[in-house]
Amino acid sequence: MGILDGLLGNASTVEPEIIEKEIEQFLIENEKVDLAFKLVRDMIVFTDRRLILIDKQGLTGKKTDYHSVPFKSISHFSVETAGHFDLDAELKIWISSAELPAISKQFKKDDSILAIQKALAAVVCG
Numbered sequence: 001m002g003i004l005d006g007l008l009g010n011a012s013t014v015e016p017e018i019i020e021k022e023i024e025q026f027l028i029e030n031e032k033v034d035l036a037f038k039l040v041r042d043m044i045v046f047t048d049r050r051l052i053l054i055d056k057q058g059l060t061g062k063k064t065d066y067h068s069v070p071f072k073s074i075s076h077f078s079v080e081t082a083g084h085f086d087l088d089a090e091l092k093i094w095i096s097s098a099e100l101p102a103i104s105k106q107f108k109k110d111d112s113i114l115a116i117q118k119a120l121a122a123v124v125c126g
Contacts, residue, residue, distance in 0.1 A: 023066075034046045049071070051068070078101075090104065
C-alpha cells in the first residue's frame with residue numbers, strides 16, 4: 001500500500017521503528033511498538049502494553065490527540081466489513097463496561113481492518 005491508498009482512506013502498515021521514534025515521548029520505559037497502521041493522517045498503534053490512537057486535528061495537523069487505551073480496559077470490539085454498495089468498513093472498541101463504543105474508526109474497503117481485528121483479538125482474547 002502506498003501514498004495513494006492513504007489518501008483514499010485505506011490503512012497502510014508503518015514500520016514499528018519509525019513510529020517508535022515519532023512517539024517516543026509518549027512511550028514508557030521499555031515499551032515497544034509492535035504494529036502500526038496509518039489512516040490518512042491518523043494512526044492506530046499497538047505497543048506491547050496498550051493501544052494508542054493518534055488523531056491529527058486541524059488543517060495543518062499540528063494539534064494532535066493521543067488516546068491511550070490499556071489492553072486490559074478493552075471489554076469488546078466489533079468490525080463491520082465493507083460490502084458491494086457500502087464501501088466503508090468500521091471498527092468499534094468498547095472500554096470497560098461502557099454502553100456505547102469509546103472508539104469508532106472508518107476505513108475504506110481494504111484488508112487492513114482485518115489485520116487490525118486480528119491484532120486486537122490477540123491482545124484482548126489471548
